[in-house]
Amino acid sequence: MLQQLLNDAKQEIKFGYLKKKHPFRYPVLASIEGNIPQQRTVVLRDATDGFKLVFFTDKRSPKVKQLNENPAASLLFYHPKKLLQIKVIGTMHCVEKGEEVARYWSKIQGNSAKDFSTAKAPGTPIKNPDQVDYLDEQHHFCILKLKPEAIEYLQLKRPNHIRARFSIHDDWRGEFLTP
Numbered sequence: 001m002l003q004q005l006l007n008d009a010k011q012e013i014k015f016g017y018l019k020k021k022h023p024f025r026y027p028v029l030a031s032i033e034g035n036i037p038q039q040r041t042v043v044l045r046d047a048t049d050g051f052k053l054v055f056f057t058d059k060r061s062p063k064v065k066q067l068n069e070n071p072a073a074s075l076l077f078y079h080p081k082k083l084l085q086i087k088v089i090g091t092m093h094c095v096e097k098g099e100e101v102a103r104y105w106s107k108i109q110g111n112s113a114k115d116f117s118t119a120k121a122p123g124t125p126i127k128n129p130d131q132v133d134y135l136d137e138q139h140h141f142c143i144l145k146l147k148p149e150a151i152e153y154l155q156l157k158r159p160n161h162i163r164a165r166f167s168i169h170d171d172w173r174g175e176f177l178t179p
């Protein structure tokens, strides 16, 4: 049953990028700045064959600096209809160059590409929301890749809630936890 739960968790996460309206499309990503946790919503874009989770961002954004200094990261997925929460903990790295980055960038079009082409770095103060300038022919796109080291599954249901934890350190065999 534990392996079935792990497979279900991975399949549900894959639906996040395969199905447009799936709630797992928008997980919350936590990183650490100094000793303060920082969180933000991101769009899950893909998973690699080794189940590394892929996100897009601007390489000038504060989260990239935080992850370069401390790659520890955590993702929280929540499915309101299934009352299912999945936490993925691991290390996250920014990939700025190479064939893989070029391949993802080639699929981004129009207004979405503008998200990575602001003249000023994300988070720079401006006087009002109309005052955003964009770069021509230049962008700051990068991909973030999370390598999972632990996955925690929690589903609230009657008669018994189901909570289980899986870790790379025990070869993903997993164990049930008191919910």
Ligand SMILES: Cc1cc2nc3c(=O)[nH]c(=O)nc-3n(C[C@H](O)[C@H](O)[C@H](O)COP(=O)(O)O)c2cc1C
Pocket (backbone or CB within 6 Å): 026, 038, 039, 040, 041, 042, 043, 044, 055, 056, 057, 058, 061, 062, 063, 064, 122, 123
């Ligand atoms: C629905 C939604 C989806 C978002 N998706 C992304 C995303 O895929 N990548 C990203 O860098 N920021 C995304 N953002 C913006 C982030 O939540 C965040 O505000 C921004 O990346 C700056 O984060 P940082 O200052 O911690 O680096 C999204 C925000 C919302 C509301």
